Amino acid sequence: MAGGRRVGMVCKDGVTFWDLLDSERCTPLTIHPSMKPEELGNLVQFSQAKALGKALQALVSHLQAVDDQRLGSDPLFVMRALWFVGQKASGEAYVPDAGTLLWACEQAQAQAQSAEHIHQLAGQYCSV
Structure with missing residues (x-):
């Protein structure tokens, strides 16, 4: 179950x-x-390997502009959001628009919530 x-x-x-x-x-x-x-590497390695340097800069600027505290407190959130931005990337100089950045952050948040829910279920299962 x-x-x-x-x-x-x-x-x-x-x-x-x-x-x-x-x-x-x-x-x-x-x-x-x-x-x-497959190992993705750290945030810098991943952004370089996928040619997402400008996208990473745009993501960080977006998170700073909306005063999103996860920028400093949750590096996994930033990596998740960048991974979603990468799904929309079209070329090495890709700079995502505000809509794409918002979408990527929403997707990263949903993924984090889903993972947390699964871990809670595992905790419940293991405590029985």
Whole structure:
């Protein structure tokens, strides 16, 4: 059971699972080597590797302009938002507009909330 729902498949590591209701949006608690994870590097390495330097500058400026405290307190949020910006990128000199930056921040927040919910469910399961 996962949050009161049936689980469709438990992975090789015995911890991660795919939900019958939402298999495409499942967030694993751990990543099994068979999934061939790729290292993204730190924020600077990722932005350089994906040619998102200007996009990163625009994202930081946007977060500063709206006084978003996550800029200094949650580096994972910044990385998540930049990853979403990268999905919309079109070329090396890509500079996202305000709408794209807002969308990326909303997506990053939703992803963080989803991951937190999954970790809460895991905590409930492990405490039983």
